[in-house]
Amino acid sequence: MSNHEIKLLPREKWKGHLLEMSYTSEGRYNAVVRSERGHFSAAFTYESCEPFSVCRVGSEDDALYADWWEGAEAYGLFPDGADMPAAIIEVCPEKWSNRMRVTEMWVDAPYRRRGYGSALMDLAKRLAVERGYRCLMVETQSCNAPAISFYLAQGFEFIGFDRCCYVERGEVRIELGWFPR
Numbered sequence: 722m723s724n725h726e727i728k729l730l731p732r733e734k735w736k737g738h739l740l741e742m743s744y745t746s747e748g749r750y751n752a753v754v755r756s757e758r759g760h761f762s763a764a765f766t767y768e769s770c771e772p773f774s775v776c777r778v779g780s781e782d783d784a785l786y787a788d789w790w791e792g793a794e795a796y797g798l799f800p801d802g803a804d805m806p807a808a809i810i811e812v813c814p815e816k817w818s819n820r821m822r823v824t825e826m827w828v829d830a831p832y833r834r835r836g837y838g839s840a841l842m843d844l845a846k847r848l849a850v851e852r853g854y855r856c857l858m859v860e861t862q863s864c865n866a867p868a869i870s871f872y873l874a875q876g877f878e879f880i881g882f883d884r885c886c887y888v889e890r891g892e893v894r895i896e897l898g899w900f901p902r
Contacts (some may be wrong), residue, residue: 722889726802728806740785740809742776748866750766752884775864793811798837808832809841810892821845826838849899854901857900859877859897
């Protein structure tokens with residue numbers, strides 16, 4: 722990644738902009754939940770599998786500035802004076818809990834593994850610190866092993882899960898958090 726510029730993407734221009742969410746994974750994290758007589762435990766185990774690809778295009782769930790993310794801000798990373806961003810991150814405050822959530826994270830396929838995602842995540846961490854949030858949160862699917870690896874490498878920790886949020890491919894919604902030190 723040579724010359725690049727991170728710019729705020731104005732809501733008036735970018736609201737509703739659809740992001741193509743795609744990835745290829747060679748593994749998944751399986752949730753094992755046990756409950757008996759008032760005690761419960763949960764564990765995630767990584768399992769290799771045949772490579773599979775996921776691509777979601779045109780879903781309102783992956784559009785910038787969705788109505789339900791009140792106060793969201795989206796930023797684009799523009800390589801070498803390009804007109805369109807090679808990567809986008811959207812963050813939104815959760816004022817009631819003093820946390821900031823990454824609501825969208827997208828890197829165009831040709832720019833992956835070149836530092837674009839890290840540059841945008843560094844921006845999100847900086848914003849969380851500057852604004853005094855106690856945690857920066859992100860969620861992903863348990864079968865998106867590349868995203869989980871990226872977030873863990875960025876210093877995020879496992880903070881929770883939801884077994885009924887996603888149902889395709891036996892997915893579990895995994896929540897990860899980064900805590901300013």
